Amino acid sequence: MTDEKPALLEIDKLSVFIHTHRGSVRAVENTTFTIERGETFALIGESGSGKSILGLAVMRLLSPAAEVSGAIRLNGVDLTDLPEKEMQEIRGKMVGVIAQNPYLSMNPVMKVGDQIAEPMVTHLMMNREEAKERTRSVLKFFDITPPGVRYREYPYQYSGGMLQRAMVAMGTAAEPELIIADEPTKGVDVIRKRNIAATFRKVTGNGCAFLLITHDIEFARAMSTRIGVNYCGQILEIARTGDFFEEPLHPYSKALLESLPENGMKPIPGDPPSMIDVPEGCRFHPRCPHATERCKTPPPFVKIGAGEGHGERSVRCWLYA
Ligand SMILES: Nc1ncnc2c1ncn2[C@@H]1O[C@H](COP(=O)(O)OP(=O)(O)OP(=O)(O)O)[C@@H](O)[C@H]1O
Numbered sequence: 001m002t003d004e005k006p007a008l009l010e011i012d013k014l015s016v017f018i019h020t021h022r023g024s025v026r027a028v029e030n031t032t033f034t035i036e037r038g039e040t041f042a043l044i045g046e047s048g049s050g051k052s053i054l055g056l057a058v059m060r061l062l063s064p065a066a067e068v069s070g071a072i073r074l075n076g077v078d079l080t081d082l083p084e085k086e087m088q089e090i091r092g093k094m095v096g097v098i099a100q101n102p103y104l105s106m107n108p109v110m111k112v113g114d115q116i117a118e119p120m121v122t123h124l125m126m127n128r129e130e131a132k133e134r135t136r137s138v139l140k141f142f143d144i145t146p147p148g149v150r151y152r153e154y155p156y157q158y159s160g161g162m163l164q165r166a167m168v169a170m171g172t173a174a175e176p177e178l179i180i181a182d183e184p185t186k187g188v189d190v191i192r193k194r195n196i197a198a199t200f201r202k203v204t205g206n207g208c209a210f211l212l213i214t215h216d217i218e219f220a221r222a223m224s225t226r227i228g229v230n231y232c233g234q235i236l237e238i239a240r241t242g243d244f245f246e247e248p249l250h251p252y253s254k255a256l257l258e259s260l261p262e263n264g265m266k267p268i269p270g271d272p273p274s275m276i277d278v279p280e281g282c283r284f285h286p287r288c289p290h291a292t293e294r295c296k297t298p299p300p301f302v303k304i305g306a307g308e309g310h311g312e313r314s315v316r317c318w319l320y321a
């Protein structure tokens, strides 16, 4: 079956090089993947591998030192060459961001309700009264009650969990089709993490797609429909979440899962690579137990299983070529 509509988000041969006095950081290189409507795509991988830079590239929030090539299409429209004014529209309406620290992303001297109502006024063209009304129902939806009272309160009057939910409410107030959440569980305890998971499920239940960027593999497993494994600026494997945890294919994916506490905490041998002088060929080959001579040349991104849609998986490894 062919879907007439383009995918919600198509990242097509995206590269982001950040030019520094020490050389060019190859934060994202030749990355291609899509996110379908309503799905949660989790990008996992070691610290410094380029996950956040990819998210910032989609939002077009990178510094001018970053050189971007390739295409980022949202509903078929390439964001990379959109005028900044149109991009601002998209940032609020189509791509909500959820920052990791609610205290930093909320305005301490503005009523929480007004902060949630604001994107409805600017992006959904609602008048103040409509936006207020909607905000009260949004507050209720996120268990921030009683909504009338909570509307008028300031962030310091909220508990941590409530503030976290309010932040998600703010990020989703303009009903975006895609939300980028970068490390939403960083530094939060188990209870709060459950809280975040429940909140996200509510939002995806409304048909919103997520690009979830996280170190937290258990959280990724619980929340996502598909997993992308990032290593040294490249995606090495893309699979459905269930398939991935049942049988990771790439040697790095295997090593990553074996390094989890519940799997024996086996450290990945060797050191993370330089992002400036990246390893030739397969980026993982210097640390890979299966590496042979051919791994010094770049492996193709092999498609495995000719299933339809995103049923298939892809691996960037000579073992599967
Ligand atoms: N403004 C910048 N200038 C120069 N290099 C940068 C800049 N921002 C990020 N980098 C480099 O780009 C690479 C990718 O960084 P990024 O923040 O995307 O990693 P990450 O995968 O999100 O890591 P973490 O899991 O720790 O958040 C890193 O090597 C980082 O040092």
Ligand code: NI
Pocket: 051, 052, 053, 182
């Ligand atoms: Ni990051």
